[in-house]
Amino acid sequence: MKCYMHNDLDVIVQCHGCGKGLCKECADRFEAILCEQCLLSNNVSAKSSAKKSLIIAGVLFILGFNFGLSSSFMAAVIWGYILAGVPLGWKAVNKITPNFILILPIMGWVIFFVYKFVVSAAIGIFMTPFHIKRMINEIKISKTTNEQVAAGKM
Incomplete structure (x- = not known):
């Protein structure tokens, strides 16, 4: 599964709000794990x-x-x-x-x-x-x- 924002990066976690896949860069972007x-x-x-x-x-x-x-x-x-x-x-x-x-x-x-x-x-x-x-x-x-x-x- 690929990140919803970065189609070339693999998902490491899902958004706690909606379930979208997040790569490491997106997951580390905010304090909470949210898109x-x-x-x-x-x-x-x-x-x-x-x-x-x-x-x-x-x-x-x-x-x-x-x-x-x-x-x-x-x-x-x-x-x-x-x-x-x-x-x-x-x-x-x-x-x-x-x-x-x-x-x-x-x-x-x-x-x-x-x-x-x-x-x-x-x-x-x-x-x-x-x-x-x-x-x-x-x-x-x-x-x-x-x-x-x-x-x-x-």
Whole structure:
């Protein structure tokens, strides 16, 4: 079997995304063992996911900020920060808690979700700065990689 890009070279590995055959030169081109099309496709989805996550955090920050403005500016910033971290904490809590079915009355569900919200906010407080930095880095890396592939430098 020959490389999809270099018809004169033998395949040593297949693309993990689509299964195309890659020669040593193509396989060593990127960090992940992917063909150019799969790498660009993964970059688009990673960039989209990072932007979506940042937009959600931004909207929640604004909502929390507006809620806290009735007290003081500092309270508004704190409320915005706490609310922006809730989705991150919620994801973390979902990873920690096992998948089980709760059989509860309505009041039990209300208590469960209030508790889960409070724990999510507490976890989110610590995760938010790291998550935002990671999302911004993902967007930068995706952009840089796309530019390098387009210029033929990778």
